[in-house]
Structures are given as structure tokens and as C-alpha cells.
Amino acid sequence: MPIDPSLPYDDNNIFARILRGEIPSKKVWEDDYAFAFHDIRPQAPVHVLVIPKGAYVSWDDFTLKASDAEIAGFTRAIGTVTRLLELDTPGYRLMVNMGGHGHQEVPHLHVHIFGGRQFLHMICD
Numbered sequence: 864m865p866i867d868p869s870l871p872y873d874d875n876n877i878f879a880r881i882l883r884g885e886i887p888s889k890k891v892w893e894d895d896y897a898f899a900f901h902d903i904r905p906q907a908p909v910h911v912l913v914i915p916k917g918a919y920v921s922w923d924d925f926t927l928k929a930s931d932a933e934i935a936g937f938t939r940a941i942g943t944v945t946r947l948l949e950l951d952t953p954g955y956r957l958m959v960n961m962g963g964h965g966h967q968e969v970p971h972l973h974v975h976i977f978g979g980r981q982f983l984h985m986i987c988d
Contacts, residue, residue, distance in 0.1 A: 878971035896936030908979025
């Protein structure tokens with residue numbers, strides 16, 4: 864069910880629990896600003912999620928409240944992960960779902976990295 868990004872951050876959301884090590888994940892990358900892991904229901908041959916370590920509900924929440932260092936660190940982490948997965952040469956797709964209309968299901972900002980195949984058009988309903 865899509866979430867309302869205006870709601871306060873929920874410390875018990877699945878990504879917060881992954882960050883705390885309460886739920887296992889298949890880690891790809893981690894640094895001071897971000898944690899990247901394989902999606903449990905991949906929609907492409909490569910489907911990785913990158914989440915900030917801070918408590919941000921959505922992209923809007925993150926860009927309003929995060930420090931410049933967090934924003935830069937998170938953005939750089941996404942680039943690091945795409946290069947680590949060797950997606951930089953063939954290309955990849957980034958996607959961020961935001962709020963109900965964007966069909967955001969987990970109330971913690973996350974960026975999807977899709978790769979490993981040719982994408983012909985946008986993923987839309």
C-alpha cells in the first residue's frame with residue numbers, strides 16, 4: 864500500500880530494521896551515508912536498493928532536511944554502486960517512488976538501481 868510522505872518517520876519500517884541488522888539482506892555496499900542491497904523481488908537481472916542511513920521518509924523529506932554532506936554522500940554512494948556492479952558502461956535506470964501517486968510502499972527513502980538488460984521504455988502502469 865502506498866504511503867503518505869507527510870507522515871513522521873517510522874523507526875520500525877523494513878529498511879530501518881535492515882539498517883539495524885534485525886532483518887538480513889544481501890549487502891552490495893555500505894559507507895557512512897548509505898547502505899545498498901539486492902531487492903528480494905527483483906524486477907530486472909540487477910535490482911539493487913540504495914537507502915540513506917538517516918531517517919528520511921521520502922526524496923522530498925531528504926532534500927529538505929538532510930545535510931549537504933548526507934546528500935553528497937548518498938548521491939556518490941549510488942554512483943559507487945553502479946560502478947561496482949559494472950553497470951556504468953552498458954547503462955542502468957534509477958527510480959525513486961515518492962508518495963501515494965508514485966506508489967512508494969516503504970516509508971524510508973530508497974533508490975532502485977535497475978540493470979543487466981536493455982530498457983526500452985519507462986516503467987509505468
